[in-house]
Amino acid sequence: MSETPILIVDDEAPIRRLLRTGLTTQGFLVFEAATAAEGEAILARERPDVLLLDLGLPDKDGLDVIRDLRARRDATPIIVLSARGDERAKIDALDLGADDYVTKPFGIGELVARIRAALRHRVQQQGGEPVYERDGLLVDLSRRLVRCDGVDVKLSPKEYEILRMLVTHAGKVLTHRMLMREIWGGGGDVQYLRIYVRQLRQKLERHPDRPERILTETGVGYRLV
Secondary structure (H helix, E strand, C coil): CCEEEEECCCCCCCHHHHHHHHHHHCCEEEEEECCCHHHHHHHHHHHCCEEEEECCCCEHHHHHHHHHHHCCCCCCEEEEEEECCHHHHHHHHHHHCCCCCCCCCCCCHHHHHHHHHHHHHHHHCCCCCEEEECEEEEEEECCCCCECCCCCCCCCCCHHHHHHHHHHHCCEEHHHHHHHHHHHHHCCHHHHHHHHHHHHHHHHHCCCCCCCCEEECCEEEEEEC
């Protein structure tokens, strides 16, 4: 099996060294860059499958890197390496088109899981089956079918639209702003979104007060596992 090429753009050499060691043992082919300019050159030359991007680069804001890549319709999955508590930057990165983020310090196991989820999401976006099935939850978008533990579930139009977004982007964090834009056209109160997500959990979670399917990313948004 060929190695999956991955690019790390981070100006901290110890972080790059740690990531290179951990990811190489997991079967990834690792490229490194300390600046945005170096990273963009490697992206153009090597076409890695995933970009791990620190936002605090010396020559260019990481948010501008994301903005420029998405403006060029570059669909390379981007996982942001974020400082703890930098919620605003996480939200901005996701809204600009980043696929996910991990908060420093993080474990290699968690990072590899996020990388694999981003790769699965890219395959899904490129034409994979619009069916989500995991641990008793089945969502078939082509048939508008939702089934939980073998029982058909009836959803309101807004509940279904929220679930459709989560399924289409399964594994990816969707910010409150993204969901509000897609479901309500950018208007409305985020409290409406929270109410509908609560209702979805009542219908789809075995223990709605301890959700295992629709997860909250505190202060950021929601993720379907």
